[in-house]
Structure formats: C-alpha cells, structure tokens
Amino acid sequence: xxxxxxxxxxxxxxxxxxxxxxxxxxxxxxxxxxxxxxxxxxxxxxxxxxxxxxxxxxxxxxxxxxxxxxxxxxxxxxxxxxxxxxxxxxxxxxxxxxxxxxxxxxxxxxxxxxxxxxxxxxxxxxxxxxxxxxxxxxxxxxxxxxxxxxxxxxxxxxxxxxxxxxxxxxxxxxxxxxxxxxxxxxxxxxxxxxxxxxxxxxxxxxxxxxxxxxxxxxxxxxxxxxxxxxxxxxxxxxxxxxxxxxxxxxxxxxxxxxxxxxxxxxxxxxxxxxxxxxxxxxxxxxxxxxxxxxxxxxxxxxxxxxxxxxxxxxxxxxxxxxxxxxxx
Numbered sequence: 534x535x536x537x538x539x540x541x542x543x544x545x546x547x548x549x550x551x552x553x554x555x556x557x558x559x560x561x562x563x564x565x566x567x568x569x570x571x572x573x574x575x576x577x578x579x580x581x582x583x584x585x586x587x588x589x590x591x592x593x594x595x596x597x598x599x600x601x602x603x604x605x606x607x608x609x610x611x612x613x614x615x616x617x618x619x620x621x622x623x624x625x626x627x628x629x630x631x632x633x634x635x636x637x638x639x640x641x642x643x644x645x646x647x648x649x650x651x652x653x654x655x656x657x658x659x660x661x662x663x664x665x666x667x668x669x670x671x672x673x674x675x676x677x678x679x680x681x682x683x684x685x686x687x688x689x690x691x692x693x694x695x696x697x698x699x700x701x702x703x704x705x706x707x708x709x710x711x712x713x714x715x716x717x718x719x720x721x722x723x724x725x726x727x728x729x730x731x732x733x734x735x736x737x738x739x740x741x742x743x744x745x746x747x748x749x750x751x752x753x754x755x756x757x758x759x760x761x762x763x764x765x766x767x768x769x770x771x772x773x774x775x776x777x778x779x780x781x782x783x784x785x786x787x788x789x790x791x792x793x794x795x796x797x798x799x800x801x802x803x804x805x806x807x808x809x810x811x812x813x814x815x816x817x818x819x820x821x822x823x824x825x826x827x828x829x830x831x832x833x834x835x836x837x838x839x840x841x842x843x844x845x846x847x848x849x850x851x852x853x854x855x856x857x858x859x860x861x
Contacts, residue, residue: 633665
C-alpha cells in the first residue's frame with residue numbers, strides 16, 4: 534500500500550461538500566489539503582462550509598483564498614433552513630450548479646456511529662444530485678434498512694471512492710462496489726514531513742479529551758498524574774473549538790487540571806489555529822501525546838511522536854491499522 538498525492542478526478546470544476554469548518558482541526562486539515570492537492574492539478578474549487586469567513590481566515594495561512602469560491606452548506610434542520618433563506622443563501626445554488634463534479638469528503642463520512650450520517654451526506658448534495666460524485670474518507674457499510682436505501686442513492690452517481698483504510702475497501706468490494714482505491718487521509722500532507730524540528734529543552738506532554746471519549750476520563754487522569762509526578766509540564770490542545778458539548782474541548786482542559794491538581798505554571802494551552810507552524814513544531818518536540826481525537830493522534834504519529842490514543846470510535850482503530858500497514 535503506497536501513499537499517493539494524485540487524485541484521479543478528470544473534471545475541472547470541483548464542489549467539495551460534507552459539513553466542513555466546525556472549528557475542528559481534523560476536518561479543517563482534511564479539507565485544506567484536499568484543496569491543495571486539487572490546486573496542484575489546476576482545478577477550480579468551490580467549498581461548502583458552515584462558517585465561510587472563519588474558514589477563509591484559517592486557510593489564508595496556507596493558500597490564496599481568493600482562488601477559492603466559498604458557499605454556505607445546505608442546512609439540515611428546520612430553523613437553520615429558515616435562517617439560510619432569510620440571509621439570501623438560496624442564490625448560492627447557481628454557484629453549486631457550475632461545478633462539474635462533487636467530492637463528499639470528511640473524516641468517517643458515512644457511518645452509523647453518527648446518527649444522521651447517510652441522510653446528511655445525501656442532503657449536502659442538493660442541488661447537485663445529478664452531478665458525478667466522488668467519496669473521500671472512511672465509510673462503514675450500513676446495517677439499518679433505511680440507511681442502506683440512502684447509501685444506494687449516494688453510490689448511484691459515485692464515479693470513484695478514495696478510501697483512507699483497507700477495511701473500507703474490503704467492505705465495499707464485498708458489497709459489489711469495485712471502483713475504489715486507497716488514498717491516505719489528506720492530513721498526511723498538512724506539513725513538510727521531512728522537516729526535522731530537533732529536541733526541546735523542556736519536558737512536556739500534549740493531551741486532549743472530547744465529549745465522545747468522556748468514559749476514558751479516569752484513565753487519562755491517571756496517565757497525566759503519573760507523568761506530572763515525573764516533572765513533565767502539561768499542554769492541553771483544544772482540537773475542536775465549537776460551542777456545543779461535542780465540539781467544546783476547552784471544558785476538558787479545566788476538568789483535567791482540576792482532576793490532577795496540576796498548578797497553573799505547569800499547565801498551559803497549546804493553540805493550533807493562529808500559528809499552525811508553531812503548533813506542529815511544539816507537537817513534534819513533545820515527549821508523548823495522549824489523545825482521544827483522531828487527528829491529534831494522526832499528526833503526532835506522522836511526526837514520529839510517541840502517542841497513546843483512546844479509541845472512542847471505530848475510525849481510530851481503522852487508522853491505527855493503516856499507520857501500521859504503512860509502517861509510519
């Protein structure tokens with residue numbers, strides 16, 4: 534299994550959809566470096582995002598955002614649809630229709646571990662249901678009858694699937710879909726992996742916890758206490774910065790500090806948004822990374838930093854296997 538950076542997509546104007554920019558590091562990096570790979574092939578790109586202005590600001594560290602068209606994602610709820618209409622976003626349908634093809638891409642983009650995954654992915658294609666489409670990321674074959682019906686609808690015009698793990702490839706081929714290939718999670722390309730950052734004079738660990746992995750809280754507290762007692766500093770990175778409980782990682786910074794009794798001078802926050810190069814350098818020089826977020830685990834693994842990950846969803850186990858297969 535090799536890591537390729539060439540996307541086999543012949544169409545010229547690509548619309549990328551999939552509930553992007555919820556202030557989540559992994560989602561942003563997957564999207565950003567999918568965009569960069571497409572720009573290398575001289576594609577014209579339109580991105581559907583939840584918060585287009587914030588996404589443009591973050592991306593401006595890496596690319597010329599004036600080359601990209603940003604549109605607001607299709608809302609999924611009743612109240613959000615009303616706001617969407619009131620703000621005049623229906624006019625953006627014309628921008629969507631100009632695309633020659635659509636990429637549905639995100640993390641584990643289609644899975645029953647997320648309640649409305651199949652329905653939301655299908656809704657995100659409006660008003661481009663008749664356009665050829667490509668799927669990127671992780672996919673789990675549905676067990677529920679209605680989800681299987683929706684999955685067939687999604688696959689109907691899918692020209693190719695770029696799967697980030699072998700299990701997805703195996704499951705879909707067993708289902709009878711063969712136009713599929715391995716393509717590494719695009720966060721793999723998020724920085725110069727040949728660059729050497731050297732060693733830091735400080736001893737520190739980097740940690741993260743999120744709502745989905747809350748059941749591991751006692752174990753993480755035990756891990757952090759043990760290292761803190763060995764005179765390691767503790768850096769907490771909020772991988773997701775949203776407002777609701779599933780995307781507000783900062784609430785766990787306070788819980789971990791309180792649960793371990795770490796003094797302020799040895800507990801700090803590592804920001805991953807304002808200066809990404811500094812974030813990568815700091816992460817690369819950490820002694821160990823303890824995480825429940827997939828992409829903090831992935832980036833640390835790509836950098837060669839010792840990691841301990843708490844797998845709250847199957848996607849983490851699948852990517853652990855992928856990293857072993859690639860011998861990263």
